[in-house]
Amino acid sequence: MTAVEAPVEAPPVVRREPRRWQGPAAFAAVALLALVVAPLLLEPFRLGLLAKYLCYAIVALGIGLAWGQGGMLTLGQGVFFGLGGYAMGMYLKLHDAGGDLPDFMVWSGVEKLPALWTPFGNPVFALAMAVAVPVVVALLLGALVFRQRVRGAYFAILTQALAAALVILLVGQQGLTGGTNGLTNFFDFFGQDLAADETQRGLYLTVAVVLGVLYLGARQLVRSRFGRLLLAVRDGEDRVRFLGYNPATVKTLTFAVSAGMAGIAGALFVPVVGIISPALLGVVPSLELVVGVAVGGRFALAGAILGAVVMGYARTYFSEELPAAWLYLQGALFVLVMTLAPRGIAGLAAGLVRRRREAGT
Amino acid sequence: MRNSLWRTGAVIALSTVTLAACAGQSGKSDTSASSGGGNTIKVGILHSLSGTMAISEVTVRDAELLAIDEINAAGGVLGKKLEPVVEDGASDWPTFAEKATKLIAQDKVATVFGGWTSASRKAMLPVFEKRKALLWYPVQYEGLESSPYIFYTGATTNQQIVPGLDYLKEKGKKKLFLVGSDYVFPRTANKIIKAYAAANGMEVLGEEYTPLGHTEYSTLVNKITEAKPDAVFNTLNGDSNVAFFKQLKSAGVSAEQMPVMSVSVAEEEVKGIGVDNVAGQLVAWNYYQTTDTPANQKFVAAFKAKYGADKVTSDPMEAGYNAVYLWAEAAKKAGSTDVEAVKKAAGGVSLDRPEGKVTIDGDNQHVYKTARIGVVQPDGQIKEVWNSGEPIKPDPYLKTYSWAGGLV
Numbered sequence: 001m002t003a004v005e006a007p008v009e010a011p012p013v014v015r016r017e018p019r020r021w022q023g024p025a026a027f028a029a030v031a032l033l034a035l036v037v038a039p040l041l042l043e044p045f046r047l048g049l050l051a052k053y054l055c056y057a058i059v060a061l062g063i064g065l066a067w068g069q070g071g072m073l074t075l076g077q078g079v080f081f082g083l084g085g086y087a088m089g090m091y092l093k094l095h096d097a098g099g100d101l102p103d104f105m106v107w108s109g110v111e112k113l114p115a116l117w118t119p120f121g122n123p124v125f126a127l128a129m130a131v132a133v134p135v136v137v138a139l140l141l142g143a144l145v146f147r148q149r150v151r152g153a154y155f156a157i158l159t160q161a162l163a164a165a166l167v168i169l170l171v172g173q174q175g176l177t178g179g180t181n182g183l184t185n186f187f188d189f190f191g192q193d194l195a196a197d198e199t200q201r202g203l204y205l206t207v208a209v210v211l212g213v214l215y216l217g218a219r220q221l222v223r224s225r226f227g228r229l230l231l232a233v234r235d236g237e238d239r240v241r242f243l244g245y246n247p248a249t250v251k252t253l254t255f256a257v258s259a260g261m262a263g264i265a266g267a268l269f270v271p272v273v274g275i276i277s278p279a280l281l282g283v284v285p286s287l288e289l290v291v292g293v294a295v296g297g298r299f300a301l302a303g304a305i306l307g308a309v310v311m312g313y314a315r316t317y318f319s320e321e322l323p324a325a326w327l328y329l330q331g332a333l334f335v336l337v338m339t340l341a342p343r344g345i346a347g348l349a350a351g352l353v354r355r356r357r358e359a360g361t
Numbered sequence: 362m363r364n365s366l367w368r369t370g371a372v373i374a375l376s377t378v379t380l381a382a383c384a385g386q387s388g389k390s391d392t393s394a395s396s397g398g399g400n401t402i403k404v405g406i407l408h409s410l411s412g413t414m415a416i417s418e419v420t421v422r423d424a425e426l427l428a429i430d431e432i433n434a435a436g437g438v439l440g441k442k443l444e445p446v447v448e449d450g451a452s453d454w455p456t457f458a459e460k461a462t463k464l465i466a467q468d469k470v471a472t473v474f475g476g477w478t479s480a481s482r483k484a485m486l487p488v489f490e491k492r493k494a495l496l497w498y499p500v501q502y503e504g505l506e507s508s509p510y511i512f513y514t515g516a517t518t519n520q521q522i523v524p525g526l527d528y529l530k531e532k533g534k535k536k537l538f539l540v541g542s543d544y545v546f547p548r549t550a551n552k553i554i555k556a557y558a559a560a561n562g563m564e565v566l567g568e569e570y571t572p573l574g575h576t577e578y579s580t581l582v583n584k585i586t587e588a589k590p591d592a593v594f595n596t597l598n599g600d601s602n603v604a605f606f607k608q609l610k611s612a613g614v615s616a617e618q619m620p621v622m623s624v625s626v627a628e629e630e631v632k633g634i635g636v637d638n639v640a641g642q643l644v645a646w647n648y649y650q651t652t653d654t655p656a657n658q659k660f661v662a663a664f665k666a667k668y669g670a671d672k673v674t675s676d677p678m679e680a681g682y683n684a685v686y687l688w689a690e691a692a693k694k695a696g697s698t699d700v701e702a703v704k705k706a707a708g709g710v711s712l713d714r715p716e717g718k719v720t721i722d723g724d725n726q727h728v729y730k731t732a733r734i735g736v737v738q739p740d741g742q743i744k745e746v747w748n749s750g751e752p753i754k755p756d757p758y759l760k761t762y763s764w765a766g767g768l769v
Contacts, residue, residue: 045466049459107505107545109552109768168572171543180544180573181480182454185487195491275455275484319411319449319456320463326451327411 010235010299027212034208044197051204051272053312054211056289057305058265061211062258063293064304065218069227070254071234072151075286076159079166080134080259082281084266086170087133089183089276090117091126096187103185108175116176123190130267131260138259142252149248151237160283167282182277189271200272207268211305214261218301221257230254291330295337296344303346310345401444402437402698404429404685405464407475407485412452413574413599417677418477420629421499422447424678425474427667428685438689439698446470454484461488461496471698472497474684477677478598479503479545486511495700497688499681501624501646503549504757505768507725510700512707514684514719514728515677516647517757518553524732525622525645526557528747529592534620536564538590540581540597540605543570547596550624552768553759554594560764566590571597576604582612585619595623602626606638616641627675628743636741646676647730648716649743657715673741674715683714687721687728718752727755 038050059081066072093102094117101113120126141162145155170177177183192199221227232240233247240247270276279285289308296307314333318326341348406425408418429443437443446468448460457476464470465488472495476482482498489496489510501516529537539554541547551568558565566588569581582605585593597605602623609621622643628650631639650661650673660682664674687710692698695706708723720729729752735743759765 043467045462048462052459107503107549171572172570174545174548179548180478181483184454184458184484187487187491273455273458274487275458277454277480277484279454279480316459319451 010231027216031208031212034212035205039201039204044200047204048200048272049312049316050309051200051207052269053309054204054207055265055269055272056292056312057308058207058211058214058268059262059289060293060296060304060308061214061218061301062261062265063289064298064301065221065261066255066258067290067293068298068300068304069222069234070230070251072251072255073153073156073290074159074255074258075156075283075290076161076163077258077262077289078163078281078283078286079159080138080262081266081269082166082170082276082278083133083137084130084263085270085276085280086177086183086266087120087126087130087263088267088270089186090120091123092186092189092270093183094121095123096185102183104178104181104183105175108179110175114176127267131263134259134263134266135256138256139252142255143248146248146251146255160286163281163283163286167278170278178277180278182275182279183270184275184277186271186274194271194274203268203272207272210264210268214264215301215305218257218261222301226250226253288330291334294344295333297346297348299343300346300350303344306345400441402439402441403444403446403468403470404688405461405468405470405473405475406445406447407450407457407460407464407473408477409452409481410447410449414450414452414477416633417599417629418450420675420678421477421681423668424664424674424682425499425685427664428682430667431663432685432689438692439696443689450475450481454478454480457481458484458488461485461494462492465489465492465494471495471692472688472700472703474499474681474688476500482506482511483545493700495688495703497681497684499684500677501680503546504553504759505549507727507757509704509726512684512687512721512726512728513755513757514687515680516730516732517727517755518550519756519759519762520647520730520732520753521624521645522550522553523557523759523762524749524753525594525624525643525734526554526561526563528643528645528734529594529622530561530563534591535562536566536588536590536592538566538585538588538593539568540585540593540595541568541570542573542575542596542598542601544573544598546598550596551594553765556764556768571601573599573601575601578605578608579612581605582608582614585609586612586614590619592619593621595621596625597623598625600633602630603634603638606634606642610638616643626737627677628673628741629675629678631737631741631743632673636737636739639737640739642737644735644737644743645732646735646743647733648676648679649733649735649745650674651742651744652716652733654713654715654717656713660715676716679715683712683716683719683728686712686714687719691721720752722755725755725757727757729754 039047059077063074063077066074171180186194189199229245229250233250237247292307292311293304295311297303318329337344406422408422409415410419426445429445433442446464448464450457450460461473464473474497476485476498477500479502485496486508490508494510496511497514498511499514501521504518537558539551541551555565567584620643622645624645626644627646661674665672690710690712691703691707694710695702707721711720717731722729731752732749733745734747735745738744759768
């Protein structure tokens with residue numbers, strides 16, 4: 001929570017852009033690594049795990065946008081992730097049931113398919129809802145909250161409460177949502193066998209491409225007039241208001257974009273991992289995502305992505321090697337980064353590059 | 362300059378961690394490729410070693426490791442020693458699915474023993490079915506499931522909940538109050554209890570759920586004392602039991618006036634709740650540490666010798682311990698650890714275990730088990746007051762019970 005009001009200064013905005021080729025070159029290198037090298041080198045199980053980390057990276061990208069660029073510390077991004085995931089899960093469940101009731105409804109005593117579920121039999125509708133529902137929820141929440149000038153820790157607590165509330169709702173409506181078990185046991189993904197290695201490789205590539213596209217989109221957004229305005233709102237909301245802009249609109253739109261990203265991530269996560277459950281979208285997973293972004297570096301979009309992947313990898317590694325110590329190591333990593341490098345790994349890297357450049361000139 | 366040194370140090374530390382992770386990962390996959398070929402048979406053990414479920418699941422892991430040690434000491438299976446590969450499900454259902462995949466795809470284990478909560482089993486089920494691998498699930502559960510790739514060595518509903526209700530009915534308890542944690546097992550169990558009550562002239566006065574880990578029960582205890590039931594049927598799980606029994610006791614409700622029948626409170630939980638708060642209450646299981654069989658004397662002695670004299674044994678631990686023996690026996694019968702061969706050979710495998718005679722039902726892959734009702738004693742042990750006399754045939758879908766017709 002210290003991060004909410006922490007006197008961490010954003011790095012100075014560099015206006016001059018030396019060596020314009022460096023950014024695209026780095027992006028192409030990472031894309032080559034992700035799209036060609038990783039699928040060749042990693043065995044299917046590890047590739048599936050990487051696909052999972054990349055799903056979290058999409059959420060992290062949204063958090064980087066809302067928090068790093070817009071100053072909105074959202075501790076409830078799991079809500080949007082979950083809404084997207086459940087929309088996809090509902091489609092897959094209905095598709096597998098093939099006209100019958102989904103398995104969990106049978107044992108929960110539901111006799112007729114609930115009206116809420118019926119349209120999700122259509123994949124186009126389900127995919128649209130995976131993005132639309134999170135966006136609409138974020139727009140409504142943003143419109144209510146930002147107009148009232150709720151910000152900082154109050155906004156963070158509110159989003160966290162939303163995550164807690166959604167979990168209680170999902171667990172309580174077992175017949176409608178599968179309760180604590182969530183939705184699982186999917187077999188078929190648009191005609192492909194989900195267990196097959198080729199399907200999982202295809203899904204991995206899809207996730208990687210979606211992440212790349214969203215990253216480029218977010219980068220464009222940050223560099224646009226709107227992005228400058230967003231930074232201005234983060235650093236001096238009242239001043240922006242006096243200049244005649246409405247900060248509430250800027251923040252609401254950004255929040256909705258980050259929610260939409262989380263929704264897409266959720267929809268991709270379900271076929272990759274094969275389950276969506278309340279445990280994946282509550283307070284703790286939402287916080288872990290924010291911790292990942294902080295570790296990676298929230299002021300750079302690439303830092304947010306890096307943080308999510310590093311944390312995901314570290315989690316798998318430590319839980320396989322030192323299960324008892326994982327939580328402590330995660331905490332230690334967070335404390336270490338926050339005290340020594342408040343701008344995260346990306347901030348450190350940028351600092352080194354700048355210093356080298358200054359030394360060179 | 363000092364500052365920048367610190368920062369550079371941090372970068373190096375972080376990269377080392379990441380690199381170590383990568384190195385560890387690749388090194389691991391190299392060594393594990395040769396499974397089945399050597400002189401050992403790898404078996405997976407997958408329980409929560411961290412998180413809220415760790416307190417319960419660690420004890421089952423210990424019992425399973427004990428069984429593996431004993432089998433190895435007796436010469437192993439098919440001339441090979443068993444080599445356990447232990448993974449942590451971290452009380453997180455997707456992690457169970459991930460680690461199950463790892464055990465099957467990377468470690469190439471012959472079988473996996475694991476799981477506790479229904480949610481973890483539901484998350485692992487598609488993994489085992491798709492990859493045609495075997496899971497042995499050792500905990501009593503809500504029934505209504507029979508996966509071809511899971512063996513269920515804990516009780517299904519007709520071996521625990523139904524006998525519990527029979528016992529209450531026999532004691533003339535006509536009005537029940539249902540209390541449970543808010544997840545699949547309690548909700549399904551209560552559906553069965555309501556169907557049973559309706560068919561047996563019993564009345565359900567109330568049905569309340571609290572989130573897992575909930576600890577504030579004064580309102581609920583008030584509701585119960587106002588409703589004045591003859592007995593409470595308790596499907597709370599984990600820590601919640603501590604708070605519930607404490608607050609029930611401080612409200613002055615005694616076990617004689619209004620007994621609580623619990624299906625998730627065993628010897629281990631009694632220690633946690635505090636014997637004073639729970640002494641005299643009823644529990645329904647298939648095994649107690651006090652169960653009087655030669656196999657149990659051996660099991661309790663061996664467990665204490667390995668893990669400490671203050672340790673207790675409980676039903677899920679015994680079911681996990683049995684699972685290893687049942688699998689080993691089926692593999693010996695099949696002459697192979699091949700999944701399909703073991704499945705085929707498992708039907709009818711029968712052993713004298715601590716709880717008495719257990720036999721695998723080849724049709725639904727559950728186990729014949731003796732139902733036992735017990736009363737918690739002031740020393741923390743559980744004394745059996747009733748048993749079903751013979752092992753009950755598992756019936757996960759309650760097909761042989763006319764009152765359960767509307768449930769599935």
